[in-house]
Amino acid sequence: MGLARLAALHGVATSYAPSPDVTVQVPDDTVVAVLAALGVDASTPEAVTDALTRAEATAAERLLPPTVVLWSAPEEERPGIPAALTALPPGTTLQVEPEDGGTPPLAEPATDPAAVVAGAPLGVHRLTARAPDGRTATVTLVVAPHQVPQPPPRTHGFLVQLYSLLSERSWGMGDLGDLAELAAWSGRHLGAGFVQINPLHAAVPGDPTDPSPYRPSSRRFPDPVHLRIEAVPEYAYVRGADREQLDALGEKADALRASVLGEDALIDRDAVWALKLPALEILAAVPLGPGRAAEYADFLAAQGQALEDHATWYALAEAHGPRWHEWPAGLRDPRSPETARARRDLSGRVGFHRRLAWLTDQQLAAASGAAREAGMAVGIVHDLAVGVHPGGADAWAQQDAFAAGMSVGAPPDAFNALGQDWGLPPWRPDVLAASGYAPYRGLLQGLLRNAGALRIDHVMGLFRLWWVPQGEQPTQGTYVRYDAEAMLAVLALEAHRAGAPVVGEDLGTVEPGVREALERRGVLGTSVLWFERDWEGPGQPPLPPETWREDCVATATTHDLPSTAARLTGEHVELRHRLGLLTRPLDQEQAEDRAEVGEWLTYLERLGLLPGGPGDEEEEIRAVYRFLLHTPARMVGVWLPDAVGDRRPQNLPGTWDQYPNWRLPVADATGRPMTLEELAASPRLHRLMDVLRP
Structure with a gap:
């Protein structure tokens, strides 16, 4: 029971339902291993008790979760107040600082959550709460639009x-x-x-x-x-x-x-790269013009540390191989002094x-x-x-x-x-x-x-x-x-x-x-x-x-x-048969596949999308896409x-x-x-x- 409670506090399932009428219990060893990966020791009954006590105490002490979400609302509605804010102790003051950090707080501290978040623009901000009992919390406030942008009512395109x-x-x-x-x-x-x-x-x-x-x-x-x-x-x-x-x-x-x-013939990615790499090394040696150099500087500034780490990993992979777990110990940490020295030593390749x-x-x-x-x-x-x-x-x-x-x-x-x-x-x-x-x-x-x-x-x-x-x-x-x-x-x-x-x-x-x-x-x-x-x-x-x-x-x-x-032709079944991937006899798989395809073709014909009836593969493919056009997708x-x-x-x-x-x-x-x-x-x-x- 203690392990299940501890797992629930950390979002780890102790059972799952592969179908509505079936429940499978997760082995305790799995739960213990997953909790360990989350930094929670549950290896013994005593460890479970200690971890559970700490987790429950932390939850009781915490004013707010680390990240709070505020959804904007359509114009005709008011935005809802996050439950985490309405559950704060009476008298708790709140203040929101904008994400850029370069301007004053968005509003004066207030105890009314609705007043505090009402003017918060879309973005990722810092929210500070101060309870009457002295507890404080500074967390992330994500103010998001109520929906992602929408495509036009109907459009088509290629998948490739x-x-x-x-x-x-x-x-x-x-x-x-x-x-x-x-x-x-x-x-x-x-x-x-x-x-x-x-x-x-x-x-x-x-x-x-x-x-x-x-x-x-x-x-x-x-x-x-x-x-x-x-x-x-x-x-x-x-x-x-x-x-x-x-x-x-x-x-x-x-x-x-x-x-x-x-x-x-097959696409050989490594053969392609073996040609492009020296070509790109030649191009990278060409000095940039002033305008291009300015563009590049802007890109570097925008990408910051993430790009620096990315380029450093590739430079280190050239020197030590692509498995960083096998690199010299100091280089396995991107923030170590050894990695900083290697970045300087490999500055040319990092820059490349x-x-x-x-x-x-x-x-x-x-x-x-x-x-x-x-x-x-x-x-x-x-x-x-x-x-x-x-x-x-x-x-x-x-x-x-x-x-x-x-x-x-x-x-x-x-x-x-x-x-x-x-x-x-x-x-x-x-x-x-x-x-x-x-x-x-x-x-x-x-x-x-x-x-x-x-x-x-x-x-x-x-x-x-x-x-x-x-x-x-x-x-x-x-x-x-x-x-x-x-x-x-x-x-x-x-x-x-x-x-x-x-x-x-x-x-x-x-x-x-x-x-x-x-x-x-x-x-x-x-x-x-x-x-x-x-x-x-x-x-x-x-x-x-x-x-x-x-x-x-x-x-x-x-x-x-x-x-x-x-x-439509059943060639996918034959392919899986040649590769030994079928779990049933070939004739049984083929019969089931023909029945399914036949059902669809009959249905397409009944809808008037395959007027000539089955038999012409190209026309059958067109009928499939005519069907898709008849959906509201x-x-x-x-x-x-x-x-x-x-x-x-x-x-x-x-x-x-x-x-x-x-x-x-x-x-x-x-x-x-x-x-x-x-x-x-x-x-x-x-x-x-x-x-x-x-």
Whole structure:
């Protein structure tokens, strides 16, 4: 009983419900390990008693939680007063200091919470409370808009993994120049309102580098592997031997691109970086003009210590390898004297990595600008991965914010009886709250700098995450709860400042109340055609289009699912059979798949969306997207490979080296890779996009 009470005080679950009629008890050893990662000793009954006594005493003594949220209200309503303020002892005085710290308090001290917070502008402020008994507390006050910005009533756009989109100018993988071209072309000629891409987060260097964009070194800064070399302004001023070397690298890049576009070829991120790194070193040696130098200085000032840490980690990784846990002891601490000396000794490389972050930021801004100039209503939709690599730059620079010895994953469910371990260290909710969510705010600010909108992978993680103790199976994990109100408030504030809508990936198991909370704050969900069924109806038929939710991105598939062509033809079942991933006989899986696809095609025909009936694959794909247009969804996403009949998934969950995850260029129905230029001229693509034109 004491352990359960202690766990509850720290947001650690001692049981969970994988389905409404099933409750699973979490092993005590798991609860003890998770509490230890939160700095709470529960290793013995005596330790539990001591920790519980301290926690309850702290809670009783505390005037306010570390972070208080005040939601603004629509014009016709008054903002509600946070419960934490109404629960203060009578006579407690309150005062709010603005976030910039450069002006006097927003109002005189007062005992009426409504009067104190009434004039507080949107932002992150300091709130001081002084009780009559002498207790004081200074905490963070987040004043947030009641909703994130909203997209237009209806818009459509492409969903694409940027690395898979090669043009005749990119160096072996899709780059930010290709992104700008895709946005400009699709916005101007196809009426597209957005392009949603995979995370562009900085990767952990390796041999080979993990190609997954969802296990990055840093979510705060983008990866310079996406740079278009020729678009760096200093490229024009390279002369002499450096120009000869740069031209030679360009010729090698041409050969690499040609090989990737050949039969059965794969994107090789490390080969791309092996060419871009020396090219960027040449460009970084070109002196900046006065205007460029001023821009760079402004960028450095704006990014501050976060960029300094990021660049230092990459310089140290070059010298000592990418696993910082194995570095010399002093270098494992970003604030140690040894790290300060190393930063000075490696100042040239630290400066180089700072420069790369700036150049990448500039090209991201250019892509965003191209989308706006093309008339896109939303623009580039950037993606936020759920976590970072434990050995990467963020985990090194923000060690106190991450739970040591823990990994994020998912509990067992109907699709995966063993659960999942994603190998990503979770943020500590207590440290986030105590810091006023500073790491989270900085992350969002960095991502939203050049975003038309933001997609959040596994958005349920704003509410709770499944923590797995190191060395244990995912089945031995438990949920740890976050302050969802504060997480949503910070998100709403930063999205408001950037003018960016937010899309949450809310597929899979979602606890009750989460979708409702997200909808209340204006966060769009994600609806995939094959999963939208009347789960309560007899036979669980397809959900009629008019009953779909409005506040969502509606799509036929995602990067983790079969393409629509593969789904319609059953090729995704055959692929899983070849890789030994099926849990039932092939004929049984195929029969079930054919029945499901047949049901959908019959339904599409009945709705008049497939007038010629089944049998024409291309027309069936168009019928799927016609169906999506019949839903009230705010945004309709076209998986770009669907437009040319690509059969291959970009990622096949459950595989590692059995399948080339995250390394496939976009290809046509025969598997032949296609360049961006070929895509733009594809009659098949244009026939599909004609369906979506107003």
